Amino acid sequence: MNTRRIPRLGWDVTDIGYGMWGMGGWTGSDDASSSAALDRAVALGCNFFDTAWAYGEGRSERLLGDLVRRHAGVRLLTATKVPPQDRVWPGKGTTPVDRVFPYEHIIEYTDRSLTNLGAEVVDLQQLHVWDDRWAIDDGWKRAAEDLKRAGKIRAFGISVNRWEPENVLHALETGLVDTVQVVHNIFDQAPEDALFDVCAKKGIGVIARVPFDEGSLTGTLTAATRWPDGDFRNIYFQAPKLQETLTRVAPLTALVDEWGEPLPSVALRFILAHPAVTTVIPGMRALANVEANLAVSGMPLPAAQITALRAFRWDRQPDHRP
Secondary structure, three states: OEEEEEOOOOOOEEEEEEHHHHHHOOOOOOHHHHHHHHHHHHOOOOOOEOOOOOOOHHHHHHHHHHHHHHOOOOOOEEEEEEEEOOOOOOOOOOOOHHHOOOHHHHHHHHHHHHHHHHOOOEEEEEEOOOOOOHOHHHHHHHHHHHOOOOOOOOEEEEOOOOOOOOOOOOOHHOOOOOOOEEEEEOOOOHHOOOHHHHHHHOOOHHHHHHHHHHHHHOOOOOOOOOOOOOOHHHHHHHOHHHHHHHHHHHHHHHHHHHHHHOHHHHHHHHOOOOOOOOEOOEEEHHHHHHHHHHHHOOOOOOOHHHHHHHHHHOOOOOOOOO
């Protein structure tokens, strides 16, 4: 697989990584099937695996820890996230940071994650939500520094709120942030406006998440699509959003059909076309999806197709901002 370097860390990361939310936090997850899919990814050369404590309250982390032990002779990069103390997603800047990421909470949940992983160190620890009004706080800064100094983490990152890619720029000025995780896909192109340039200049890694817009950019959703109770996608695609999304997907699917390539592959290759992106982390639970997604490594779309896909940009606004 093709790799891209995070300059400030010196890490070579496969341009297609592995997002593990679905293995811990979505309905229908089966640990045996998940483990088989993870093993296949390693066999194909994937070296970056992203999880979080919140993905099944450690379930996904334990799967990752088991994976690392099964492949002890292979250098796998592990990434996880500290949940907000108030358990509110996305983060709200009107909430005092000492109710979201106090120093003690970041330390405690890093220790919990290390226990789940069965490891003494995790490569990348991230904050799972963010608002830049917290950038001036000393607590999270001290936690990042102390965790590195103690050898519990090798790098520190921030996962940015959906549809707020510039709501992290002040934090990047602290010099403490090694990676940024952000929603970036054919619909969500806003990270290219400012965030990517800042990251490139500072040598900060970019982890592109939600490449398929929670499933719409796979082309498999219909007006009749439903998910079991408790599944996040019931909220994300609640009426009228599902129909609005399908209306936008239809002409995109027609265009991609003319190119003779599956929509999921085009979706990943669109993201890979931006040089600031270090890795994209599709969620994968089926072996067929692992093989199809990893097969596009090193294959960004050509400029003409990127230009055609610019027309599908969809700037959505979060509803939690004051």
